[in-house]
Amino acid sequence: MWVTFPIITGEMVKQTTQNSFFGQYSYSIDTKGRVNIPAKFRQVLSNDNNKTFIITRGEERCIWVYPLVVWQEITERLGKLSAVSPNNRHFIRKTTRYASLVEYDKQGRIMLTKPLIDYAGLNKDVHIIGALNKLEIWNPETLDEVDSDDTNIDAVTLHELAKEIIL
Amino acid sequence: MWVTFPIITGEMVKQTTQNSFFGQYSYSIDTKGRVNIPAKFRQVLSNDNNKTFIITRGEERCIWVYPLVVWQEITERLGKLSAVSPNNRHFIRKTTRYASLVEYDKQGRIMLTKPLIDYAGLNKDVHIIGALNKLEIWNPETLDEVDSDDTNIDAVTLHELAKEIIL
DNA sequence: TAATATTGTGGGTAATTGTGGGTAACATTC
DNA sequence: GAATGTTACCCACAATTACCCACAATATTA
Numbered sequence: 341m342w343v344t345f346p347i348i349t350g351e352m353v354k355q356t357t358q359n360s361f362f363g364q365y366s367y368s369i370d371t372k373g374r375v376n377i378p379a380k381f382r383q384v385l386s387n388d389n390n391k392t393f394i395i396t397r398g399e400e401r402c403i404w405v406y407p408l409v410v411w412q413e414i415t416e417r418l419g420k421l422s423a424v425s426p427n428n429r430h431f432i433r434k435t436t437r438y439a440s441l442v443e444y445d446k447q448g449r450i451m452l453t454k455p456l457i458d459y460a461g462l463n464k465d466v467h468i469i470g471a472l473n474k475l476e477i478w479n480p481e482t483l484d485e486v487d488s489d490d491t492n493i494d495a496v497t498l499h500e501l502a503k504e505i506i507l
Numbered sequence: 508m509w510v511t512f513p514i515i516t517g518e519m520v521k522q523t524t525q526n527s528f529f530g531q532y533s534y535s536i537d538t539k540g541r542v543n544i545p546a547k548f549r550q551v552l553s554n555d556n557n558k559t560f561i562i563t564r565g566e567e568r569c570i571w572v573y574p575l576v577v578w579q580e581i582t583e584r585l586g587k588l589s590a591v592s593p594n595n596r597h598f599i600r601k602t603t604r605y606a607s608l609v610e611y612d613k614q615g616r617i618m619l620t621k622p623l624i625d626y627a628g629l630n631k632d633v634h635i636i637g638a639l640n641k642l643e644i645w646n647p648e649t650l651d652e653v654d655s656d657d658t659n660i661d662a663v664t665l666h667e668l669a670k671e672i673i674l
Numbered sequence: 675t676a677a678t679a680t681t682g683t684g685g686g687t688a689a690t691t692g693t694g695g696g697t698a699a700c701a702t703t704c
Numbered sequence: 705g706a707a708t709g710t711t712a713c714c715c716a717c718a719a720t721t722a723c724c725c726a727c728a729a730t731a732t733t734a
Contacts, residue, residue, distance in 0.1 A: 370683065372684095372721085417671070427665060428668070430660050431668045437637075438531055440530045538694085546690075676734090683727090689721080694717085
């Protein structure tokens with residue numbers, strides 16, 4: 341069985357690599373809880389993701405959307421942690437608990453779960469942000485608040501990061 | 508411009524995630540003590556489980572629900588522990604004593620035993636959590652308490668874990 | 675520029691899922 | 705034995721989800 345995909349041109353490669361996302365887009369959720377995955381992101385997905393994402397709670401009231409293969413790497417590492425340690429148990433539960441596997445349909449939409457929509461406080465309009473190995477879905481208002489709220493930014497950590505990443 | 512790839516079927520994806528559970532769902536127990544196994548979990552179960560689970564006491568007042576084949580691996584490992592050591596004897600007794608074998612019916616429900624329902628303090632509404640190789644059934648209130656109780660959780664270790672696993 | 679394809683959004687319909695209950699078979703107790 | 709409780713196996717049905725098709729707006733191509 342075979343399937344045909346658009347070729348990723350040189351122009352696209354310059355901007356993106358597989359399963360790597362950036363940029364911000366505006367979309368809307370319909371009455372059934374569906375959101376479109378931006379076409380630019382879909383084109384960048386490796387085909388072994390099989391149109392599948394894992395959606396889960398993100399930090400600061402947004403939804404994180406992982407391509408399947410990225411999530412599989414994460415769970416693989418989680419599986420190596422022994423469940424005997426309370427710390428490990430807690431960590432495993434925390435990261436897997438709110439996750440849910442979804443596929444996008446013929447129109448390129450995924451269906452969000454009610455708990456996650458509630459968690460992120462989503463209404464009709466949402467912002468979708470590419471965040472390297474995952475996407476983030478935000479209520480625009482929440483995003484504005486987080487942007488303008490610097491109280492939880494640690495200057496020292498930022499400095500460490502800047503040194504580490506070499507900006 | 509187009510290029511053609513072999514199709515990765517849903518079946519193939521399921522295999523990579525067989526007997527692996529995550530996500531949290533709300534369900535209710537009926538008057539006969541039956542709970543639904545979330546459909547998403549049923550789809551991921553390998554056939555050799557024969558619709559069979561082992562339910563037993565979990566840590567912290569919840570019920571653990573193991574697919575048959577996962578439980579078999581556990582007992583195999585338990586069997587290798589020498590029963591001479593008092594510690595091992597206690598551990599083996601603790602994990603096998605409250606276990607009971609159940610099958611899910613045509614509607615996908617298992618029947619919980621009264622002792623386990625009492626142990627977990629379950630009323631009508633329950634939360635079912637996918638915890639990798641097993642499910643957990645909780646009274647929502649108990650779950651909230653455990654969540655907010657961080658006394659035995661080491662924040663530093665959690666941070667280390669998060670870095671290691673790379674979310 | 676016109677023609678064509680892609681993308682974002684909405685909605686209809688069939689299938690699945692979650693939940694409740696009925697009843698017959700079976701076991702348990704007096 | 706009868707009375708009682710428990711379990712297995714049905715059926716029913718509302719709510720949700722999966723799977724279509726439609727179509728306007730935008731982008732791409734000739």
